[in-house]
Amino acid sequence: MDTCDMQLLAMAHSAYRIDADKRQWCLRQWWLMDTKAHGANGVSGDDPAAIERRYGPAFDARLQRFKAIRRFAIRPTFQALGDVAYRADRGVLEGFIPMPQVSAAGQSVTGKGFVPWVHRTAGGVSSPPNAGRFHLLIRMNAQEAAKLARQGRSYRDDLVVFSVNRVWVDGTVPKMDVTIEKVRLGYRDETIDVDLTHTQGAPA
Numbered sequence: 251m252d253t254c255d256m257q258l259l260a261m262a263h264s265a266y267r268i269d270a271d272k273r274q275w276c277l278r279q280w281w282l283m284d285t286k287a288h289g290a291n292g293v294s295g296d297d298p299a300a301i302e303r304r305y306g307p308a309f310d311a312r313l314q315r316f317k318a319i320r321r322f323a324i325r326p327t328f329q330a331l332g333d334v335a336y337r338a339d340r341g342v343l344e345g346f347i348p349m350p351q352v353s354a355a356g357q358s359v360t361g362k363g364f365v366p367w368v369h370r371t372a373g374g375v376s377s378p379p380n381a382g383r384f385h386l387l388i389r390m391n392a393q394e395a396a397k398l399a400r401q402g403r404s405y406r407d408d409l410v411v412f413s414v415n416r417v418w419v420d421g422t423v424p425k426m427d428v429t430i431e432k433v434r435l436g437y438r439d440e441t442i443d444v445d446l447t448h449t450q451g452a453p454a
Contacts, residue, residue, distance in 0.1 A: 252350070253279055255322075256359075258309075259426070260352045262316035264417035266424040273309075274298050280305040321413045321431070324350065329405045334386070334435060336395035343390045343398075346383035347410055347433065352424040357382060361415070361428040363446075384410075384430050388444055398437055407436025 254276035260266045268276070281301050285291060293300045326347050328334070334345035346365065352358040357367045365385055369378045411432040418425050435442040 252276075253283060254309075255312075255316075256350045256352045256426075257424075258313050258316050259322070259414060260417050260424040262313055263320070263414055264419060264424065266352075266417065266419050274302070277301050277305045277309060280309065320415075321411065323409055323411045325406075325408055326410050328408055329403075331383075332380075333403065336390065336392075336399070338392060338395075340387075341389060341391060343388040343395060345386045345435075346380035347386055347430070348383050349410075349412075349428070351382075352426055355423065358424055359426045359428060361412075361430065363430060386433055386444065388442065398442075401437040401439050404436035404438050404441075407434065407441050409434040 254268075254272075257266075257268050257272070257276065261268065278295065278298075278301055281293060281295055281304070284305075285295075291304075293304050295301070326349070328345070328348070331348045332346060334343055336342075337344050349359045359382065360367065361384070363384050365378055365380045365383050367377065367382050369376050409432070410430060412428045412430050414426060414428055416427045431445075431447050433444045433446065435444075
């Protein structure tokens with residue numbers, strides 16, 4: 251569920267601001283998350299004013315906390331977007347890490363090691379495969395890969411740690427430059443932790 255943390259990050263570190271309709275939508279996501287976790291709480295989903303009173307102060311407080319923080323962790327949606335796969339020809343486990351976007355139109359989060367959003371050639375502009383995702387490569391032999399394949403993935407243990415370098419507004423679209431610092435891939439019997447603080451993008 252989208253709790254609008256990427257929008258809060260963008261607002262915390264730039265002049266970008268969401269409009270009233272987007273704020274109302276974000277707070278309703280908070281209401282949905284709260285009621286899903288804890289049940290009915292006396293606030294109707296059809297009452298924007300009541301939702302604002304209940305969740306607005308916490309939303310604003312979260313924004314203020316984000317102003318003092320530049321390092322964050324998320325759980326990527328690997329399962330729905332291709333997961334990771336072993337490339338025997340290169341001896342690597344390869345994945346393209348999806349990042350939540352600031353703008354609904356996408357094309358807002360980028361950084362070193364990311365697949366470009368667009369590919370320009372003399373013939374025109376196109377969107378390459380896995381555009382906007384971080385390209386992860388982990389050196390691994392076939393025996394190690396087979397062992398992991400037998401285990402199977404545990405997506406709840408996946409984690410991506412990143413830092414925000416810069417946020418700016420291009421016209422009306424917020425853009426964010428980030429550094430991926432660590433990736434954790436979960437398997438049923440173990441986790442693989444990849445430290446990328448010294449090697450960015452395609453570390454293998």
